Amino acid sequence: SAVISQKPSRDICQRGTSLTIQCQVDSQVTMMFWYRQQPGQSLTLIATANQGSEATYESGFVIDKFPISRPNLTFSTLTVSNMSPEDSSIYLCSVAGWWGGLSNTEAFFGQGTRLTVV
Amino acid sequence: DAKTTQPPSMDCAEGRAANLPCNHSTISGNEYVYWYRQIHSQGPQYIIHGLKNNETNEMASLIITEDRKSSTLILPHATLRDTAVYYCIVPLKGGGYQKVTFGTGTKLQVIP
Numbered sequence: 001s002a003v004i005s006q007k008p009s010r011d012i013c014q015r016g017t018s019l020t021i022q023c024q025v026d027s028q029v030t031m032m033f034w035y036r037q038q039p040g041q042s043l044t045l046i047a048t049a050n051q052g053s054e055a056t057y058e059s060g061f062v063i064d065k066f067p068i069s070r071p072n073l074t075f076s077t078l079t080v081s082n083m084s085p086e087d088s089s090i091y092l093c094s095v096a097g098w099w100g101g102l103s104n105t106e107a108f109f110g111q112g113t114r115l116t117v118v
Numbered sequence: 119d120a121k122t123t124q125p126p127s128m129d130c131a132e133g134r135a136a137n138l139p140c141n142h143s144t145i146s147g148n149e150y151v152y153w154y155r156q157i158h159s160q161g162p163q164y165i166i167h168g169l170k171n172n173e174t175n176e177m178a179s180l181i182i183t184e185d186r187k188s189s190t191l192i193l194p195h196a197t198l199r200d201t202a203v204y205y206c207i208v209p210l211k212g213g214g215y216q217k218v219t220f221g222t223g224t225k226l227q228v229i230p
Contacts, residue, residue, distance in 0.1 A: 004161075031215040042205075043162070043220040048212075092161055096215040097152075106152065107209075107218050109161035 002027055002095045004110035012116045013083055020079045021113045023093035028073035031096035034066070037112070038089045046091075049076050083117045090114050120145040120208035127225040130200075136193040138224050140206030143187040151182060152209060152218070153191045155202040162205065162220075165191065196228045 003026040013019050023032065034046040047055045047068055055068040069077045080087050090112040097107040123141040130136040142151060152167040166173055166180045168189070173180040179192040193200055205223040209216035 031212070033218070035220075042203075042222050043156075045217070045219055048217065094218065096212075096217070097209065106164035106167060107154075107162075107216065108164070111161045112159075114159075 002029060002108040004093060004095060004108055006093060006110040006113050008113055009111065010114040010116075012118060015084050015117055017083055018079055018081045019083065019115060020077050021091055021093075021115075023076045023078070023110055025074045025095055029095045030073065032070065032076045033094040033096060033107075034068060034076075034078045035092045035094060035109075036089045037092065043092065046078070080115065083115075085117045088115055088117045120149055122206045122208060122221055124204075124206050124221065124224045126222060127227070129227045129229055130193075130196045132198060132228050132230050133195055136191075136196040136200065136226055136228070138191040138193075138204050138206075138226065139188065140191070141188045142206070142208050145186055145208055147186075149208050149211075151180070151189050152207045153178070153180065154205045154207060154218075155200075156205070156223075157199075157202040165204075196226075198228050198230065200226065201228045202226060 005024045007022045032049045035043040037043045045058050046061045047057045049055045049068050049070040051070045051073050067079045092112040093110045095108045097105045120142050150167050153165040154162040156162045166178050168180045182189045203223040203225050209218050
């Protein structure tokens with residue numbers, strides 16, 4: 001299993017500013033994911049973060065808006081840049097499950113960062 | 119990737135079994151079905167997964183049809199704490215890892 005800690009748990013930010021969200025895992029993991037959950041909606045995958053390489057972004061998300069760092073195997077950050085009220089969401093990080101042969105494990109999720117942009 | 123279809127909402131009386139269906143008709147032979155749930159304001163929580171055999175753990179049972187085109191998650195004795203959005207997911211497979219994308223899920227309301 002993996003225990004994931006996110007900081008901050010919530011924040012209220014002014015439009016035009018940036019917020020960096022931290023995700024700490026209690027074990028070394030290769031692949032991490034960042035999600036956004038807009039009010040009343042399901043989770044949408046933002047990007048895949050592999051240690052030692054550039055993050056891979058899903059359609060509709062760009063690095064300039066959501067830069068991601070992955071400096072080591074237990075930590076990642078997501079920055080929400082130049083924020084607008086439309087960025088008000090819950091942002092979650094996740095540790096990937098593995099597959100292959102007899103090993104098919106589940107994904108683990110942080111409790112999320114609730115961001116409100118005013 | 120295999121698309122899943124779930125009813126948007128269901129009600130269940132407290133203490134009764136909750137049966138949540140999921141269609142995944144395009145699932146391929148080596149793809150697993152996973153179930154997660156999200157209780158309000160929390161991160162998603164893993165429940166159970168299976169390939170073709172029925173599975174049971176301390177939280178739930180998973181029944182997969184023989185053709186693997188659908189499955190049912192069973193919460194045997196639903197409690198108020200089981201009120202949540204339940205997601206049936208067939209993860210995409212990358213280089214050894216799973217990529218989890220969420221549909222709209224089923225909002226289960228357990229009624230006293």
